[in-house]
Amino acid sequence: MQKYKIVFFSIVCSSLLTTYSGFSQDISPDKVKPIFGILPKVADNPANPVTPEKVNLGRYLFFEPRLSKSAKISCNSCHSLANSGVDGLPTSIGHKWQIGPRNAPTVLNAALQFTQFWDGRAKDVEEQAMGPMLNPKEMASTKELVVQRLKSIPQYEEMFHKAFPEDTDPITFENAAKAIAAFERTLLTLSRFDRYMDGDLSALSPEEKEGLKTFIQTGCITCHNGTDIGGGMFQKFGLVHKVEWLQDLGRFEVTKNPADKYVFKVPSLRNVTKTAPYFNNGRVWSLEEAVKTMGYVQLGKNLSDEEVKKIVSFLGSLAAEPPLQITLPNLPPSTAKTPKPMP
Amino acid sequence: MQKYKIVFFSIVCSSLLTTYSGFSQDISPDKVKPIFGILPKVADNPANPVTPEKVNLGRYLFFEPRLSKSAKISCNSCHSLANSGVDGLPTSIGHKWQIGPRNAPTVLNAALQFTQFWDGRAKDVEEQAMGPMLNPKEMASTKELVVQRLKSIPQYEEMFHKAFPEDTDPITFENAAKAIAAFERTLLTLSRFDRYMDGDLSALSPEEKEGLKTFIQTGCITCHNGTDIGGGMFQKFGLVHKVEWLQDLGRFEVTKNPADKYVFKVPSLRNVTKTAPYFNNGRVWSLEEAVKTMGYVQLGKNLSDEEVKKIVSFLGSLAAEPPLQITLPNLPPSTAKTPKPMP
Numbered sequence: 103m104q105k106y107k108i109v110f111f112s113i114v115c116s117s118l119l120t121t122y123s124g125f126s127q128d129i130s131p132d133k134v135k136p137i138f139g140i141l142p143k144v145a146d147n148p149a150n151p152v153t154p155e156k157v158n159l160g161r162y163l164f165f166e167p168r169l170s171k172s173a174k175i176s177c178n179s180c181h182s183l184a185n186s187g188v189d190g191l192p193t194s195i196g197h198k199w200q201i202g203p204r205n206a207p208t209v210l211n212a213a214l215q216f217t218q219f220w221d222g223r224a225k226d227v228e229e230q231a232m233g234p235m236l237n238p239k240e241m242a243s244t245k246e247l248v249v250q251r252l253k254s255i256p257q258y259e260e261m262f263h264k265a266f267p268e269d270t271d272p273i274t275f276e277n278a279a280k281a282i283a284a285f286e287r288t289l290l291t292l293s294r295f296d297r298y299m300d301g302d303l304s305a306l307s308p309e310e311k312e313g314l315k316t317f318i319q320t321g322c323i324t325c326h327n328g329t330d331i332g333g334g335m336f337q338k339f340g341l342v343h344k345v346e347w348l349q350d351l352g353r354f355e356v357t358k359n360p361a362d363k364y365v366f367k368v369p370s371l372r373n374v375t376k377t378a379p380y381f382n383n384g385r386v387w388s389l390e391e392a393v394k395t396m397g398y399v400q401l402g403k404n405l406s407d408e409e410v411k412k413i414v415s416f417l418g419s420l421a422a423e424p425p426l427q428i429t430l431p432n433l434p435p436s437t438a439k440t441p442k443p444m445p
Numbered sequence: 446m447q448k449y450k451i452v453f454f455s456i457v458c459s460s461l462l463t464t465y466s467g468f469s470q471d472i473s474p475d476k477v478k479p480i481f482g483i484l485p486k487v488a489d490n491p492a493n494p495v496t497p498e499k500v501n502l503g504r505y506l507f508f509e510p511r512l513s514k515s516a517k518i519s520c521n522s523c524h525s526l527a528n529s530g531v532d533g534l535p536t537s538i539g540h541k542w543q544i545g546p547r548n549a550p551t552v553l554n555a556a557l558q559f560t561q562f563w564d565g566r567a568k569d570v571e572e573q574a575m576g577p578m579l580n581p582k583e584m585a586s587t588k589e590l591v592v593q594r595l596k597s598i599p600q601y602e603e604m605f606h607k608a609f610p611e612d613t614d615p616i617t618f619e620n621a622a623k624a625i626a627a628f629e630r631t632l633l634t635l636s637r638f639d640r641y642m643d644g645d646l647s648a649l650s651p652e653e654k655e656g657l658k659t660f661i662q663t664g665c666i667t668c669h670n671g672t673d674i675g676g677g678m679f680q681k682f683g684l685v686h687k688v689e690w691l692q693d694l695g696r697f698e699v700t701k702n703p704a705d706k707y708v709f710k711v712p713s714l715r716n717v718t719k720t721a722p723y724f725n726n727g728r729v730w731s732l733e734e735a736v737k738t739m740g741y742v743q744l745g746k747n748l749s750d751e752e753v754k755k756i757v758s759f760l761g762s763l764a765a766e767p768p769l770q771i772t773l774p775n776l777p778p779s780t781a782k783t784p785k786p787m788p
Binding site: 174426 | 516532769781
């Protein structure tokens with residue numbers, strides 16, 4: 103069954119590649135745009151509409167360490183907005199310095215993805231935002247503690263009422279996650295590549311254009327396509343060649359379906375030059391090495407150093423431009439009723 | 446000798462109090478301003494002039510986790526600028542979740558103080574900034590590691606050259622500390638009380654004015670005076686009555702002079718309503734309790750609940766107004782030469 107799926111997928115890939123090859127010499131914006139699409143201003147969600155009040159509250163909560171048991175760890179601890187939405191570590195450090203099993207993906211543009219976490223265990227950023235708060239290795243909190251802390255702080259009472267005007271008792275764990283998610287839905291980063299797709303041919307250097315061509319011709323776009331240049335499908339890591347060091351069973355841990363062994367969500371490549379180290383366990387620090395590995399294990403190709411260099415050059419054009427501008431909130435003080443930090 | 450000093454100090458205090466009592470009914474701006482002085486725009490230091498290039502670099506470095514051994518902890522981890530320059534914990538959490546012995550004081554307005562750290566072991570913020578980087582319980586780094594990490598990142602090379610244009614080899618541990626300090630020298634927060642001293646009588650509520658009067662009459666200004674409303678002298682904690690729970694020998698640990706036992710730098714009261722918990726070990730969460738304790742152990746007075754309430758009300762007027770506006774930097778990526786995180 104798994105074998106059948108892979109064979110089927112390979113056929114799909116081949117035909118996609120054939121299709122792409124048809125115009126792969128032509129990397130004019132009009133040809134390229136349909137592969138990737140247009141980055142929206144906000145990744146809106148009808149089930150959790152992005153409002154200024156919710157985004158503002160979400161910004162506060164994103165930086166709010168009191169959502170964690172210790173009152174030391176916030177979303178921003180591992181998804182640092184000073185650091186392209188990552189912590190720059192192979193795998194993250196959580197409550198009591200526990201070291202987690204997977205690399206923290208960037209929160210930038212994450213809301214565009216079809217599913218969340220490496221293994222797709224949350225359907226959107228609303229659901230994702232709840233995970234780390236409750237994970238005993240990460241923020242180690244409980245729903246009750248989060249609500250108790252927030253309810254004890256009058257300024258949050260007010261902000262939740264503004265963000266969720268229809269709720270009579272708006273401070274809930276789910277609404278906290280919704281507000282964080284609404285903030286994240288605004289964390290979309292334009293890049294020079296978007297400007298290029300928008301028709302500004304000078305936005306990419308000649309080498310970057312060569313890289314784009316190689317990126318398409320090699321078949322990287324089979325998986326790294328759509329507005330987030332990835333984040334649109336699951337894929338087996340080691341599709342063509344086995345990844346020798348891979349221990350993590352990926353999506354299998356969620357579904358227990360043997361076909362999902364070593365299957366992960368395809369990560370976004372936006373800001374990838376700023377979000378080392380790479381892969382599910384952050385094992386690889388060099389983007390060149392990561393590209394070379396992917397070419398081999400996913401596409402069965404031995405990319406030359408020259409091809410790798412070009413692709414990496416193109417990937418540099420996916421970095422936030424203009425750079426992200428985030429203003430820190432001014433977190434409100436605790437009160438006598440606020441449950442104390444539990445480090 | 447110690448006894449003699451205390452007696453002498455008590456005489457000084459008494460005369461100060463007498464002096465203050467003379468106009469303590471009159472809390473007009475002109476009478477109050479000489480006690481506190483005018484908050485400068487920047488706490489400049491001729492030995493480390495505050496330049497825009499240095500401040501910008503310092504802002505990057507303040508948020509730079511790669512200054513720590515683990516590449517996880519930055520200055521901002523314990524002096525969170527989203528959180529009034531503190532971590533809100535009794536004592537801070539450092540490398541490998543080690544819990545330190547003292548409460549992290551706010552970095553806001555700290556540059557105004559006559560000495561740094563609770564025990565005054567650093568003469569200014571330039572010297573202070575080096576401490577936590579090298580402290581094995583905090584950032585656990587070494588001078589060599591800091592320099593190696595920074596030198597491996599071309600953007601820092603450029604920024605250091607701009608910040609220290611006269612240096613041929615500007616990336617040094619000392620210059621990193623100087624840049625951080627220059628940034629900190631801009632972290633001064635005006636408050637409603639400053640506006641009041643500037644002549645805007647409506648900037649304080651009637652209760653806050655009553656609190657100011659009580660603050661002066663009680664004698665709090667004996668120690669909490671000057672532009673930082675504290676931070677201008679050392680003082681024995683438990684001057685009149687012993688602090689039963691106090692273990693920390695304070696400045697004695699630095700000087701080994703018996704007269705310095707239980708002596709600490711008088712902390713600033715700016716933003717004090719936002720920087721709980723209080724005292725050297727963050728033992729007290731309630732500002733009311735802290736004020737009551739101080740009245741008793743330092744001034745030998747049993748303040749009534751009403752007096753405490755008024756003083757706390759006045760202290761609220763010392764919070765940053767307008768609120769601090771800090772834009773996060775966009776930290777440059779590591780390179781192949783950057784020493785890896787060592788968590």
